[in-house]
Every structure is written in structure tokens, then in C-alpha cells.
Amino acid sequence: MNSCKSEIRAGIGRQFPDRIPWQPHYHDRNESIFPQVRFKIRGSLYLLAVFEEMKNIYLAPGSANHCSTRAYNHNTKEGESRFQTAFEYATVGISIVSPEGRWLRVNRKLCAILGYTQDELMALTFRDVTYPDDLKKDSDNTRHLLGGEVSTFSMEKRYIRKDGGVIWANLQVSLVRKADNTPDYFISVIEDIQRRKKAEIALQESREQLKLFIEYAPAALAMVDHEMRYLACSQCWRSDYGLHGRDLLGVSHYEIFPEISEEWKAIHRRCLAGETIRAEEDRFVRADGSVQWLRWEVRPWYQGGAISGIAMFAEDITSRKHSELVLQQLNIDLEERIANRTAELKALNQSLEGFVYSVSHDLKAPLRGIEGYSRLLEEDYTDRLDDEGRLFVRNIRTGVRRMNELIDDLLAYSRMERRHLESAVLDLSMLVKQEIEGFREEIAANGVEIIADLPPLLVNGDRDGLAMALRNLLENAIKFSRHAAHPRIEFGFVHDDEYITLWIRDNGIGFDMKYSERIFELFERLHRQETYPGTGIGLALIRKAVHRMGGEIRAQSTPGEGATFHLRLPRALEKTATVMEP
Amino acid sequence: MRACPPILLVEDNPQDVDLTLRAFQRRKLANPILVAWDGEEALAWIPRWEAGETLPAVILLDLRLPRIDGLTVLRTLKTHAALRRIPVVVLTTSKEDHDIQSAYDLGANSYIVKPVDFNNFMDVAQQIELYWCALNKVEK
Numbered sequence: 058m059n060s061c062k063s064e065i066r067a068g069i070g071r072q073f074p075d076r077i078p079w080q081p082h083y084h085d086r087n088e089s090i091f092p093q094v095r096f097k098i099r100g101s102l103y104l105l106a107v108f109e110e111m112k113n114i115y116l117a118p119g120s121a122n123h124c125s126t127r128a129y130n131h132n133t134k135e136g137e138s139r140f141q142t143a144f145e146y147a148t149v150g151i152s153i154v155s156p157e158g159r160w161l162r163v164n165r166k167l168c169a170i171l172g173y174t175q176d177e178l179m180a181l182t183f184r185d186v187t188y189p190d191d192l193k194k195d196s197d198n199t200r201h202l203l204g205g206e207v208s209t210f211s212m213e214k215r216y217i218r219k220d221g222g223v224i225w226a227n228l229q230v231s232l233v234r235k236a237d238n239t240p241d242y243f244i245s246v247i248e249d250i251q252r253r254k255k256a257e258i259a260l261q262e263s264r265e266q267l268k269l270f271i272e273y274a275p276a277a278l279a280m281v282d283h284e285m286r287y288l289a290c291s292q293c294w295r296s297d298y299g300l301h302g303r304d305l306l307g308v309s310h311y312e313i314f315p316e317i318s319e320e321w322k323a324i325h326r327r328c329l330a331g332e333t334i335r336a337e338e339d340r341f342v343r344a345d346g347s348v349q350w351l352r353w354e355v356r357p358w359y360q361g362g363a364i365s366g367i368a369m370f371a372e373d374i375t376s377r378k379h380s381e382l383v384l385q386q387l388n389i390d391l392e393e394r395i396a397n398r399t400a401e402l403k404a405l406n407q408s409l410e411g412f413v414y415s416v417s418h419d420l421k422a423p424l425r426g427i428e429g430y431s432r433l434l435e436e437d438y439t440d441r442l443d444d445e446g447r448l449f450v451r452n453i454r455t456g457v458r459r460m461n462e463l464i465d466d467l468l469a470y471s472r473m474e475r476r477h478l479e480s481a482v483l484d485l486s487m488l489v490k491q492e493i494e495g496f497r498e499e500i501a502a503n504g505v506e507i508i509a510d511l512p513p514l515l516v517n518g519d520r521d522g523l524a525m526a527l528r529n530l531l532e533n534a535i536k537f538s539r540h541a542a543h544p545r546i547e548f549g550f551v552h553d554d555e556y557i558t559l560w561i562r563d564n565g566i567g568f569d570m571k572y573s574e575r576i577f578e579l580f581e582r583l584h585r586q587e588t589y590p591g592t593g594i595g596l597a598l599i600r601k602a603v604h605r606m607g608g609e610i611r612a613q614s615t616p617g618e619g620a621t622f623h624l625r626l627p628r629a630l631e632k633t634a635t636v637m638e639p
Numbered sequence: 640m641r642a643c644p645p646i647l648l649v650e651d652n653p654q655d656v657d658l659t660l661r662a663f664q665r666r667k668l669a670n671p672i673l674v675a676w677d678g679e680e681a682l683a684w685i686p687r688w689e690a691g692e693t694l695p696a697v698i699l700l701d702l703r704l705p706r707i708d709g710l711t712v713l714r715t716l717k718t719h720a721a722l723r724r725i726p727v728v729v730l731t732t733s734k735e736d737h738d739i740q741s742a743y744d745l746g747a748n749s750y751i752v753k754p755v756d757f758n759n760f761m762d763v764a765q766q767i768e769l770y771w772c773a774l775n776k777v778e779k
Contacts, residue, residue, distance in 0.1 A: 417733040418703040425732075425755050426654035432757040433661070461755045468734065476736070 150226075150247035156203065156240040158182040170226065170249050172219035183245075188215035188223055195228070202232045203240055213250065225254035277373075280358065282366040283329060285310040297373060328355045328367045338374060350378035406475075413471050420464055428457045459586075466594035469525075470579070473601045478519040480606070482629040485523075485559050486511035489548055492527045499535050509548040514557050516626040522602035523626075526610075529595045530561050530622055536589055538565030538619065556608075557628045562621040567614040576612060644696040645671045646772065649681040649712065650730075651704050658757065659699070662764035670696055670772050678707025682715055685722065694725055697771035700747075702731045702738060710741055717746035726771050730763075 144151060150167030152160055160179050168175050171186055178186075187195055191214040198210040211229040218224060227248040235241045271278055271289045277297045279290035287305040295301055300313065310325075311317060324334050335354035343349050353371040357364045431453045439447065489509055493500070500507060516523075531546070538544040547562045568576065568583055575581050577600045582593040596610075603610045607627050614620035646663075650656045656674055663672060673695065675681035681700070688694055698716070702709035709729065717723050726748040731738070734752055742750050751767070754760050 414733070414735065417735055417738075418731070421732045421753070421755060422652050422655060425658065425753060425757075425760075426652075428755050429654070429658040429661075429757040429760065457755065465734075472736070 150245075150249070152183075152243075152245045152247065154183060154243040154245055156232075156242070158184055158199075161242060167247055170218075170224065170247060171216055172222075177219070186216050186218075188217055191215050198230070199243075202230060202243075208232070213254070216247075224249065224251045226250055277369075277371040279310075279369045280366065281310055281369070283364070285325065285366075288366065294371075297371065324355055325367060328357050329364060331357055331364060333357070338378060348375070349373065350375045409471075410475070413468065413475075416464065416471075417468055421461070424457055424460055424464070428454060428461075431457070459592075463592050463594075466592045466598065470594055470598045470601060473522065473525075473598055473605070478522060478605055480517050481520060482515055483518050483520055483523060485514035485516055485550075485557065485626070487513070488520075488524055488527055489559070492524065492531050495528065496531055496535060503535060503539055503544055505535060505538065505544040505546055507546050507548075511548060511550060511559075514550055514552075514559065515629040516557050516608075517629050518606040518608070518626055519602070522606060526599040526602050526624065529599050530624070533595065533622075534561055534563040534565065534620075536565075536591075537567075538563040541565055541619075552628060555628055556625050558623050558625040560621050560623045562619060564619040567616045567618050567620045568612075569616055570614060573612050573614070577610070643670045643772070644693050645673045646767075647673045647675060647681070647684065647695040647698045649675045649678070649698060649700045649704065649709065651677055651701065655701075655753070658760065659764065662757070662761045663768065665761055666765045666768060668764070668768045668772070670768070677705040678709065678712045681712045682707060685715070685719065688722060694722070697726045697728055697748075697767065699728050699730045699767070702729060702733060702742070710745060713742065713745045713747060728767060728771065730767075 144162075145164050147164055147166055150170045151162075151164045152167055153162040155161055159182055163175055163178050165175075168178055171178060173181075173186075183195070184192060191212075194212060195214055198207075198212060201207050202210060209229070209231045211227065213225060213227055215223050215225055227250050229246045229248075231244045233241045233244060268289065271280070271291050274291040275293060277291060277294040279294045280288045282288055286307050286309050290305055295303070295305075298314075303313075305313065311322075328334055333354070333356035335352075335356075337352055339351045339353060341349045341351060350373070351371050352374050353369070355367055355369050358366055358368050431450050434442075435447065435450045435454070442450065486509075489511060493507055493509060499505075534546045535544070538546065541564050543564075545564045548559065549562070550557060550559050552558065572581075572583055576583065577596045579597040580593040581597075582591060584591075600610050603624060603626070609625040610622065612620055612622050646668075648656065648659055650659065656676075660672060663670075673684075675684065681698075681704075684692075700709050700712060704712070709731070713727055713729070716725065716727060723746070727746070728749040728751060729742045729747045730751050730753055732753050733739075739750050748771075751763055754763060
């Protein structure tokens with residue numbers, strides 16, 4: 058044992074010239090002198106001792122100044138088993154490896170880290186379980202160790218688990234040499250650092266992402282520290298401020314922009330004190346005199362609850378602002394034009410009103426004179442006129458009557474054009490009944506058969522306008538069917554979702570369809586005054602009224618077979634629904 | 640029996656005035672007819688009425704008048720504390736809603752559209768005489 062002791066002592070002295078982190082340590086106070094290595098696992102110091110040809114391995118917490126194997130009597134069976142247990146159940150992977158790389162001893166933790174059973178792992182070399190990319194570095198380190206250039210090395214490397222998974226580990230290796238200085242075995246401590254490494258990688262990735270995010274943000278962004286020194290900025294920021302190619306990191310904002318205004322400095326100070334300041338649109342006059350509009354925001358950023366600097370954001374909205382201003386100007390122009398046009402129309406309307414006023418007041422006065430005096434002439438001077446003279450007077454009075462009718466109808470037409478329409482829900486069938494009632498005498502006198510069996514037909518329209526239209530249509534139907542053998546006027550309807558079309562059919566003289574549009578024009582007449590008197594305004598008046606109510610009127614006829622007029626009006630939908638319910 | 644109060648006809652058209660006089664004449668109207676040929680002449684009656692002259696039984700007022708139009712005459716009369724009860728019948732040619740509404744808004748007692756037909760006009764004259772001169776008792 059003693060000879061062994063001195064051998065070991067000499068070996069250790071050679072093997073562990075460095076004291077950190079592998080500190081060779083031995084003492085013989087109680088005759089237990091064995092090579093010991095100290096190493097750090099997660100910041101704590103541990104002692105590892107291997108003795109009796111690796112049959113016993115000792116692992117214990119230790120300190121730099123005091124470590125001892127005294128408490129463990131290696132000569133007792135109990136001591137051996139305790140050392141063994143410590144090795145086996147250590148919270149780090151520990152292995153003894155031959156100079157060729159074969160595993161000689163592996164503990165349970167290492168098996169757990171790599172996912173093999175002890176037997177399986179013992180059949181492999183460290184190369185078999187090393188991630189290919191890390192093999193060279195590992196081999197180099199091992200070669201340096203064997204060559205005596207270093208007494209120990211430590212590296213972070215990846216292992217391939219039995220299940221194919223790759224894990225990161227921290228490897229610490231030391232070489233124990235024999236008495237003749239030839240390599241005896243490696244002691245390797247393998248610590249699983251997968252979680253730490255993953256967190257490191259994730260952090261690195263998120264830093265990269267953030268950097269990319271800022272770099273390529275489609276807005277001018279910059280982050281500065283408490284001293285206004287750049288930490289990051291976007292490409293937009295560089296291009297917007299003409300800072301291409303300049304390395305801004307660590308440089309003060311004020312150094313880059315020495316001419317910056319006190320106003321901005323005040324804003325920076327306020328934000329560094331915790332405020333967030335922004336402007337939706339801010340006008341700047343650049344050095345070259347051009348105007349720039351910016352939307353900007355400055356806000357503090359925090360680290361650990363304290364303000365660490367400010368983030369600055371600016372967006373050049375000059376083109377948008379320009380468009381807005383152009384649009385605004387266009388709107389102003391448009392409004393002006395509308396106002397002018399409205400004024401023109403108003404003036405036009407006023408002159409029209411004035412015209413109508415004159416017509417209604419002045420045109421009839423002379424007519425009244427002609428009528429009145431020709432009447433007086435006829436009554437008071439009848440004995441002094443011969444037959445021809447009396448015929449002349451009668452003709453004068455007929456002309457006056459016609460002129461009177463024309464003026465009346467023309468004024469009615471003009472009123473229809475100008476008057477404000479009251480839109481109401483009206484029952485067409487009710488209006489038809491009322492108008493028929495109004496013509497009762499004519500109907501009876503001409504022996505007209507009326508067929509008007511209509512259900513309630515609710516439409517949106519103007520009551521007076523619609524009554525006028527129905528009155529005129531009925532009047533026409535009576536007038537033009539007067540000479541039929543059995544005059545008959547029939548009302549009917551069709552409807553769809555939007556419109557109700559009322560039709561009124563007579564069996565009168567009808568008309569040629571080539572006139573179907575012309576008859577609705579002002580003063581258009583198809584017959585001579587003597588046969589069918591009229592002013593030629595009635596249908597034009599109807600169409601004007603119906604159009605103004607959002608409706609349509611059209612006519613259909615075959616000469617000699619009567620005419621049908623279709624009056625289409627917007628249906629009053631809601632009310633119709635309630636009417637349809639019982 | 641007191642003397643019949645007059646009728647004031649405010650009318651600028653001589654033919655209309657003549658025909659109106661003839662129509663009333665033919666209907667054997669008892670009331671004398673005074674004529675004001677424009678709005679100014681019509682308003683010139685006000686001081687005379689204020690001075691105690693017999694008030695007209697009815698004023699027949701045309702709207703289209705030289706110098707001062709009929710609606711102004713109407714407004715002046717109907718806002719006059721003492722004279723606002725004199726019946727004013729607007730007798731005019733216009734059928735325009737605007738004219739009718741304005742006349743009634745200003746306090747016209749009636750609005751009659753002058754018929755072109757002379758026989759109809761004589762009927763109107765008779766109705767005016769019956770209603771406004773014979774039946775209608777104006778407060779004195």
C-alpha cells in the first residue's frame with residue numbers, strides 16, 4: 058500500500074499541475090492518500106477520488122480549503138459501498154474512459170442523460186455518441202490532453218441520445234496517468250445543460266427576430282438609451298434621416314443631429330421621465346425649405362421596471378397629407394361650384410316663378426275682357442247683328458274658352474312641375490272609386506259600363522297628383538269610348554315585389570302604336586278639336602305627376618279596339634304585408 | 640233704414656273695373672261702388688275712415704296692382720287696430736297655391752278666382768253682394 062501511495066503521489070503531482078478547476082489534492086494524515094480531483098458543478102465544488110483500480114470512486118461535496126476523505130474509511134466495506142453509491146447516484150454524469158475512448162465505468166446519471174443502459178453504453182466509445190459536428194473539437198481537446206499540453210479541458214458539446222435526440226452537455230475531462238507517465242484513464246464529468254442551452258438559443262433567436270423586426274420595419278423606428286445613444290434603428294430611420302451607411306450604435310442622437318431644436322430635446326426629456334408624447338400630424342420645414350408632414354410618437358421603454366431609454370417612431374405622411382389637402386381643395390371647389398349652380402338654378406327658378414305669376418295674373422285679364430264684352434255684345438246688341446255677326450261673336454267666345462282652358466292646363470302642368478309632392482301610403486282602389494264617383498253623371502249619360510273590382514292596392518304617392526292622374530285617365534277613357542256601341546271601361550292590376558301596376562282599359566277608338574310615346578308630350582293631339590276636344594296637356598300632366606312619384610305610365614292600343622293605360626307605382630311594402638294578413 | 644255702405648273695389652284694369660261694375664249693376668246691387676285704381680289709392684282711404692267716413696261693407700282686392708301690391712294693402716288693413724274687421728275678399732286671376740296661402744295667412748276673409756266667363760262672373764258678383772253686403776253683419 059505504501060509503495061502504491063508514493064506512486065500515486067508522484068502521479069498526481071504530474072497529472073494535476075493546474076489547480077483550477079481540477080485541483081489535485083491528497084493528504085496522508087490518516088493514511089488514506091488517493092488522487093482526488095475537485096471540480097465545479099453548478100457553481101459548487103465537488104471532490105472526486107478514484108482508487109483501487111477504479112473499484113472505488115469517491116464523490117463528495119467539498120471546499121477549496123478543506124476537503125477530506127477522513128470521514129470515509131476506504132478500508133471498510135461500508136466505506137467502499139458509500140463511495141460507490143455516491144458515484145452511482147451523483148447528479149452529474151461521470152465516466153471513466155480508457156485512453157482509446159472506451160467507457161470503463163459510467164454512472165447512472167450518464168446513462169440517463171444519453172438514454173442507454175450501462176451495458177449498452179459500455180459497448181460504445183464516446184465517439185459513437187458525440188454529435189458529428191462536435192467530434193473534431195472533442196478529439197482535438199483529447200489529443201492535447203494526451204500530449205500533455207493541458208491537464209484538463211472543458212467544453213460544451215452535443216451528444217446523440219439512443220433515441221436519436223440531440224442534447225447539449227458540459228464536458229469536463231481530466232487525464233490520470235500511470236507512474237510511468239503513460240495515460241491511464243480519463244475522468245469525465247458530463248452535465249446536462251440542455252435546458253440552459255435551449256433558453257440561450259431561444260434568447261438568441263428572439264434577439265435576432267427583434268433586430269430583424271426593427272431593421273426592416275416599414276417605419277422610422279429607433280431605440281436609444283438613457284443618454285440618447287442608439288441601441289437600434291430601422292433602415293427607414295436611416296434613409297429618412299440620410300444616415301445611410303453610418304454606424305449609429307452607441308452614438309448619441311444629439312451628436313448625429315447637432316442642430317436639433319430645444320423643443321425636441323424637451324420632448325425627449327419628458328419621455329425619459331415617463332411620458333408618452335405623440336402627434337398625429339406635425340408640419341416641419343426642412344433645411345431646403347420643403348415642407349414635411351410627420352406622424353410621430355416618443356415613448357419610454359423599461360427594463361426591470363425602470364426607464365432605460367426612449368423609443369422613437371416617425372412616419373412621413375407628406376404624400377398622404379398632400380393628397381388630403383388636394384382633396385380638401387377639390388371639395389371646396391366642388392362646393393363652390395355646387396353653390397354657384399344652386400344659385401343659378403334658384404335664379405332660374407325664380408324667373409320661372411315670375412313667368413308663371415305673370416301668366417296666371419296677366420294673361421287672363423284681356424281674355425276676361427274679350428269674353429265679357431263679346432257676351433255683352435251678344436246679349437245687348439243681338440238685334441243689331443245679323444246671323445253671321447252673331448256667329449262671329451260665338452266663335453270669338455269659343456276661342457276665348459279654348460284659350461282659357463289652355464292657360465288653366467298649362468298652369469296646372471307648371472304647378473305639377475314645381476309643387477312639393479307629399480308622399481303618403483295611398484289605396485289606389487279607393488282613389489279609383491272616388492274618381493268614378495266624380496264622373497257619375499257622364500258615365501250615366503254615355504251609358505258606360507265600369508268594371509273596377511279592385512282589392513286594396515297600397516302605393517307610395519302624392520294624393521292630389523294621383524287623383525289628378527286617375528281623373529284625367531278616366532276622362533280620356535270616357536271621351537274616347539263615347540262613340541262605341543257599348544262603352545266599357547275596365548280597371549285591373551298586376552304587381553311584383555316593388556311595384557303595383559294599375560291598368561285602365563276602354564273599348565274606344567284607340568290609337569296607332571307609333572304615337573304611343575308622342576301622346577305623352579305637351580300639346581300633342583291625335584284628333585281634331587271638333588271630334589275630340591282637348592288641350593293636349595292632360596297626358597303630359599299625368600306623366601309629369603307619375604314620374605315625380607317614382608312611377609311610370611305607358612299606353613297600349615290597336616286603332617279601333619280601345620286603349621289600355623298602365624300606371625306603375627312604387628308599392629308600399631310594409632303596409633301591404635299587414636293588409637295581406639287577415 | 641240707413642244708407643247702404645259702399646263696396647271698395649281695388650282694381651287697376653279698366654276693363655275689369657267696367658265689367659265688375661256692369662256685373663253688379665245687372666244684379667241690381669244697392670251698394671255704391673268705390674274704385675281705387677292701385678294699392679296707393681286703396682291705402683289713401685285709411686285716414687278718411689279713421690276720420691269717421693263710413694266703412695265699406697267689403698273690400699274687393701286684386702293682388703296684382705301697380706305701386707303697392709294687393710298683399711301689402713291686405714297686410715296694412717289687417718294689422719290696423721280699427722280697420723282690421725272690414726271684410727276683404729281677394730278677387731284675382733291667380734290660382735297659385737302660393738297666392739291663396741299668402742292671402743289667407745294675412746287675414747283675407749275670402750279668396751275668389753275671377754272667372755273668365757262673364758255669366759260666371761255675374762254669379763260671383765251676386766254671391767259677394769248676398770254674402771258680404773246683405774247677410775254678413777259687420778260690427779260697427
